[in-house]
Amino acid sequence: MMALGSVAIVSTTTPEEEETDESSVARTGASGDPDDLPEDEVEGGEGTSLFAQLGLINMPGLGGAEAEAAVARAAPEDDATAAAPEEDAAPEPLEYGHGVIEPGTEADDALRGTGDIDLLGGREGDDHVDGLGGGDEIRTGAGDDTVLGGDGADTAHGEGGTDWIEGGADDDALFGHDGDDWLHGGAGADELQGGLGHDMLLGGEGADALHGREGADTLDGGAGPDTLFGGWDDDMLNGVLRDPATGQDIDAPDFLNGGDGDDTIGIGTGDVVSGGEGADVLVLGDWIVEGPSELMDFDAAEDQIVIVYYDSDGGADPQLDIRPSAEDPEMTEIVVDGTVLTVLPSSEAPSPDQLVLVxxxxAGELAFA
Structure with a gap:
């Protein structure tokens, strides 16, 4: 068992310390040098919550202020911010019908389907499209569009603009394409693909497949055994769904693949994780109770493992152990207070100074750049 003095421990500071110290967060890298950290490592900041950024406690709901907050969090730090549509801003619907085919116009259209299979499309304006029932095909154009798939297995393409696409019930396929898009699969086994912008992808219930593709994307599978692929840029992937009563992860095991870029990955019970290329931050925590995760790769020269633990009761600091796995000697376990949080190949196992306890x-003072 190793003493906690071997690892970096992050905790809050007193008000007096905050007045004199530019950062209230201890930062150490693999070499012990505070400057030797991946570029997307934790850094002091006001009002930015680790859990909010990773979605480790709760993902926002649908509609209203929570939905607007989800879009704001997914958008890049510029003016290209998606927003929930105003309820009174949609024009009168152009078409009602029975299995309609409606291509839309160059203006801001409001298109509405039926309970059957519809083909609905917007063009240049900021369109509002509601597929209602049936397995609909929806394609919007260059504007900032709002798409509601409704019941049925729908296929929706946002094309250009900053789009808001919600699948609804059944197994949907949602594509953001260009722009900074917000995609939510809802119930069912959904496929979500972000595209070129900085997108937020929320799987919802069911076994979902999320692909961020280009852009710095935020991916959260929600409930169910999900597969998340970050893509080519600096992405945030979350595989944790915490029970608000216990704090434990209640999500099914997920497969999380960061891909290229410097990614931040929140890891839950039973998740299988590949950081991929880049300097990745792999976040474990005491929400992992029912079974360890598995790290398929860890590059000590670039990657960082962050372990979050409950410290609000004022108890003793957690006990950390890095040890060979009893089941497979070629694997190494990272253990906190007797619970195995993750296993990884022994050839890639970290040393104590490559772990950060938080x-x-x-956590409210931490942010990922």
């Missing part, structure tokens, strides 16, 4: 009381 108390939940300090």
């Amino acid at each position: 108390g939940e009381s300090a």
